[in-house]
Amino acid sequence: MKKLAVFASGAGSNAQKIIEKFRNHPDMRVSLVVCNKPGAGVINIALMAGLQVLMIERERFMKGDAYIPELAAAGIDAIILAGFLWKVPDNLVDAYRGRILNIHPALLPAHGGKGMYGMHVHASVIASGDTRSGITIHLVDERYDHGDTIFQAEITVRPGETAESLAARIHELEHRHFPVVIEKFFTEPGGPPVERPAESLSS
Numbered sequence: 375m376k377k378l379a380v381f382a383s384g385a386g387s388n389a390q391k392i393i394e395k396f397r398n399h400p401d402m403r404v405s406l407v408v409c410n411k412p413g414a415g416v417i418n419i420a421l422m423a424g425l426q427v428l429m430i431e432r433e434r435f436m437k438g439d440a441y442i443p444e445l446a447a448a449g450i451d452a453i454i455l456a457g458f459l460w461k462v463p464d465n466l467v468d469a470y471r472g473r474i475l476n477i478h479p480a481l482l483p484a485h486g487g488k489g490m491y492g493m494h495v496h497a498s499v500i501a502s503g504d505t506r507s508g509i510t511i512h513l514v515d516e517r518y519d520h521g522d523t524i525f526q527a528e529i530t531v532r533p534g535e536t537a538e539s540l541a542a543r544i545h546e547l548e549h550r551h552f553p554v555v556i557e558k559f560f561t562e563p564g565g566p567p568v569e570r571p572a573e574s575l576s577s
C-alpha cells in the first residue's frame with residue numbers, strides 16, 4: 375500500500391479530489407495531510423475524511439528537519455503538493471527525490487516561478503495575451519516549478535476571458551486530471567508518458 379501525504383495551504387479542492395480518488399484504492403491511499411496555514415479549508419476536509427493533519431511551522435520546515443521524522447513515522451512513500459505555497463527545502467527534496475509531485479495552474483515553463491501562484495498566474499496569462507493555458511503536473515526538485523514535467527492539459531483562453539473565469543476553468547481541469555495522473559505515475563512502471571491531450575476547443 376503506497377501511502378501519500380498531501381501538502382496544501384488553501385481551500386483544498388484538489389486535496390479533496392485526491393482523497394476521494396484513493397479512499398478505497400487497492401494500492402494507494404492518502405494517509406496524511408500537511409498544512410502550513412491555520413484555518414485553511416483543507417484542514418476541515420482532512421478531518422472530515424478522518425485523516426491526520428500535520429501543521430508545520432516555517433522555521434523548522436525551511437531550516438530544520440523539514441518534518442522528515444514525522445513523514446517517516448507515518449510511513450509516507452510519496453508527497454503530493456496540492457496548492458502548497460512554500461518552496462520544498464532541499465533536504466525534503468533529497469529524502470523524496472522523484473516522489474514529489476506538484477500541480478501548477480499554467481503551461482510551464484510559462485507563467486511559473488517564485489510568486490506565481492493562484493490568481494497571479496491567471497492574471498499573468500491574461501495580461502500576456504496567450505491564447506492557450508492549462509495545467510502542468512511535474513516532479514519537484516530544488517528550484518520552483520522546475521522539475522520534469524509529467525503531464526500537461528491545455529484549454530483555450532477565450533476572448534474576453536478574465537483571470538477569474540480562467541481560474542474556474544483551470545480548477546476544473548485540475549480536478550479532472552490530477553488524481554488520475556497521480557495514480558498512473560505511482561502504479562504504472564516508469565510512470566505515464568508526457569501527455570498533452572488537446573482539450574476540445576470548447577472546453
Ligand code: GRF
Nearest residue numbers: 384385386387388457478479
Ligand atoms: C490550484 O490552482 C493549484 O494549481 C495551485 O494551488 C491551487 C490550489 O487550489 N497549486 P485548492 O486549494 O486545491 O482549491
